[in-house]
Amino acid sequence: MKLEIGALGNMSMCVMDPTPRRMTVLIMSISHAIGRAWSIQTHMGFSSTRSSKSALPVTSTCAVWIFYDFSSLYQYGGRTDQQERDFREALEHMHTLYAHEAIKVHIVEELTPETWKRPGTTVNAFSETAGRVMPIPLDQLTVNMTPYLLRGWCQAERQWSSLRISLDNCVPMPPDLFRRKMEKQGLRFTHHDDKEVVMKLQAQVFAEKVLTTRQLMAERLDADALDVLCAALPFYADLDEIVVTGNLLPRSAAVAVAMTNARSFQMESCGLGDEEVEHIAATLLNCDKVEELRLGRNNIGNRGLQALGDLKALGDLRKAKPNLYIDVLDERSLRNADFTPDMKDDAQINVKTPKMISAFA
Template sequence: MERSLTKGEIVEAWSNSVQAWIPGTVVLEAPTAPCSIDGQQIPAGFIKLGYPGGATKWVPPEQVLNIIRQSNTSQTSGYPDQRMERSFAKGDTVEAWSNSLQAWIPGTMVLEAAKAPCNIDGQQIPAGFVKLGYPGGATKWVPPHQVLNIVRKSSTSQTSGTSGNPGTAQPKPAKPVLSDADADEAEYSLTDPNSLAEFLRHANIRLVRAGYLYQLLRLKLPLPCRQEAEKEPAALVPHEEVSAWAAGSRDAMIVSVSHAWETREHPDPCCYQLKCLVDALALFDAAYYSDIWVFYDFVSLFQFERQPAEQESFDRSMQNMHLMYAHECTRTFRLENLTPSDVWQAMESNPQRKVRVYDVASHCVRDRALRDLVANRVPYLCKGWCKAEVAWSSARDNSELNQPIFGDPRSDLGGWSSYSWLKGKVPVPPEIFEQDMQRSEFTHRDDAAAVLKLQRKIFYLKVSECKQALFSNLAEGELSRLARALPAYRKLKILQLEDVHVTHAAAEEFAQVLASNETIRELCLKCPRGDDRKALVEAVMRALKTNRTITTLKLVNAILHDDKCQSKLTVLIGMPPRSTSASSKWACRSILTRYKAILESERP
C-alpha cells in the first residue's frame, strides 16, 4: 500500500548490492507537490534519502514502495553483536559486516584461516588471522580480535544481509537501483569484465562508438554533452552490448580518455582533442578487427544542468570512477597537450565558429562563441583530476595499456638519442601522490581528499595482488618511483622492464630494493641504448649476489662493451667467465639463452 513519508523520518532503505536493508537512513526531503530544491526542479513524490555514511539519493515515486520501509524498532539495530567464539575454515562461505553500510555482506569467502603462525604468499601471518574474499573480488585480512564481531557463518534460515529477525522475508526492488551508499562500498573487481559492465550499468555510464567520433571530426562538429549525444541513435553503446562483451559473445576494445577541460563549459571547444583522439583510434582500428568503445567524460556522463535521475547517475559514477582507468580490461589514452595557441586564437577571433554548450541564463543548450566561454588553460599535468587518472591508469599490471597520444604520432618520437618518446608510468606510492596533489589544481578543492583516499585504496589493492608486471618506455624518474613501490608488491613473481631511462642513482636505488626482495622469481631487462644500460645491468648483477629468489634473468639486447665488462658481469653472478662471444659488441639471443640456463642451474 502507499506509504507516507515525512522530512526527518528515520527509515530503512533497500541495498541492491548487498541484498539488505540499511538502517539509520534519514528522509531529507519529501515534497508533496512540484518544487525547486537546491536549484533543481523536483517533481511531486520524489524522496531524498540520507545514508549513514553521508551519501544522498533521490528516489522516484514508482520505486519508493519497494526500496524504502519504515524503521522497525523491534528489530535489532543492525550492529554486530557479541557472540560465542566461531571457528572458520578455508573455503567457508560467510557473511562479513560492513560498518559503512551497517549491514552483513553475503557471499563472502574465507580464503585463508591461520590456525598457527605461518607464511602465506611471502608474508608472516600470526595465528587467528582470517583472510576474506568479497563478492566483488577484493580481499582483506581480519585480525583475531575483530573476527568475532565482523565475520559470521551464513545461515539459510536468516535472510542474507540482515542483522536481526531470522527468517524475515526481504522484498526486492521492482527495478534494482545502486544507491550512492552502495556505490561507495561496492568492491568492484579490477580484472573481471562482468564487474566493469555491472558498474557501467548501475551508474548508467554510456560508452561512445569510435565511428561516431570519426563522423563528428568529418563534419567539423565539437563533442556533444551526454544529454545531446543520447539524441543520436548510433552514438552511444547500449548496456546490452557491453554485457554481451563481458560475457565473451561480443568483441570490443574499451578506451578511457584522460584529458583536460579547456573551458568551464566544454572540454574541447576547438576540436583539437577530438582530432588527436581520432588519429590514435584510427591506428588501432586499422590493426584490430574488434569494435572500439570510448569513455570520454563529457559525452559518457550527464553534464550540468542535471535532472535528479541524471545527478544520481553522475554521483554514482564519481564514487568508482577509478574503474574506467585502472581496470585491466580497459586502456587509457592520455591527451596531455592543450590546444595550440594559434588554433585557439584563430577560433577565438572568428565569431562565426560556435560551440554548443549549456547556457545557464537560458537554461538550455545553445551555440556560443569561444570568447564567451570561461577558459581554463591550466596544463594537463597541473590538474588534480588529470594526475589522479594518470595514477589510476598506472596501477595496471601492464604499463603499455596507459599511453599518451599526440596529433602527429611521430612528432615527439625524436631519435634514439632522445628520451622524449619515453612516456610510460609506474604505480605511484600514496605518499608521493599526496605530495603531487599539493601542487595540483582542483576546480573544487574538496575533491582532493576524496582523490587521495581513493588513490591509496587502488594502489594497495592493485599492487598487493599483482603477480606479473610489465613496465615499458619509462621516462627519467619512473625507475626510482618503481623502487619505492616495489616493496608493496607482495605476490610479484615476474618483473619485466623494457626501454627504461636510467640514471646511475636510479639504478642503485632499484638494485638496493631488488637485493632484499623475496618474491620475484624472474627478471627481464630490455634497456635503451647507451651507458644507461650498463649502469642498470651492473647494479642488478650486484643485487643478485644478495638476492636469493631470482632464478631467471633475461637480458634482451643487453650490451656487453668489451671483454673486461663481460668478465666483470659473469663474476658478479657467480658464473665462470666464458670466452665465446665475449668480445662481441652486442649479445645475441643464443648467449642470452645460455645466461638464463646457467642462472637457473648454477644459482644456489
C-alpha cells in the same frame, strides 16, 4: 551489461541488427584537458580527431565504445537529485575506465588550438543565469588555460592508466608520493571538494592493482620514472616476474628490483657492472622463490661472475634454490672476465654465446 568478457579479457557482444552476429568491442577512455566552462563541441571534436587514429577501425564485426567524461557523465548545473546521485556514484568507480587492462586509454594533453574555436559560432553550454543548457557564443565563455599536467583529475586519470602490466615511461606513484606531488605542483580542481575524492581513489586503486599484479614490465624509463618505480616496487607484494630490460639501473635501483621477491628477474641491457651484480646476488640470497635470473648484455666481469656462482652454489647447498637458472649470455662479460670452462662447471651459470657453443659442447 551486454558485454561478455573472455578469459583473456577479450570483449564481445551479440547484436541483432541488421543480422544476428557477434561483435568484438574495444573500449577507449579519453583523458583530456577540457574546462567545464569551455567549448564542449569544439574540444570534443579536437580530442576525438586526435584519438581516432589510435582506435581500431569500426567494421561490421568490431565496435569502439568511447568514454568521454564530459559527455558520458551528467555535468555541473541543472542536475536532478537522481542525476546528482548517479554522478557521485560514477566518480566512485570511474577509475575502472582508466585502470582496467582491457581498456585503451588515449591521453590528449594539448589544449584546443585557436583554429578549432571558430569565433562567431555558438555552442551548447550551461548558463549560470538561466539555470539550464543553452546556445552561448564562444566569446562569452570562460577560457580555461590550465595545462593538462596541472589538472588534478587529469593527473589522477594518468596515474590510473599507468597501473598496467607494461610500464612505458609512466609509472604509478605510491599514494604518499602522489599527494606530495599534487601539493608541490599545486594541481588544480574546478571544484575544491574533488581533491580528497581524487586522493582517496588514487590510494584505493593503487593498492588494488599492485597487490594483484603478477607480471611487471618496465622499459625505456627515464631517471625520474625510475625513481618512482623504486618507490612503488615495495608495494608489489606478490610479483612472479619482473622485466626491466633496457633501463640504465644504478645500484640502488638494481637492488630495489631484486628485493621484490619475484620468481623470475630479467635485467638485460641495464649497464650492470660487477658492483651492481654483487649487490643483486647478495639480495637474492634472501629471496625464497627466485628461480630465474637473466643478466645478458651487461658489463659483468670476474667479480660479478663469482658472485653469481656463489649465489648458485649456496642455493644448492641450502636446498633453497635447487632450480635457480642464471643466464649471462654476454660476450662483453666473457671478454671482461678470465672465464674458463671450469668456472662454468663450478658456477653452473649459462654464459654461452652463439659463437662459443661448440667450445662448451
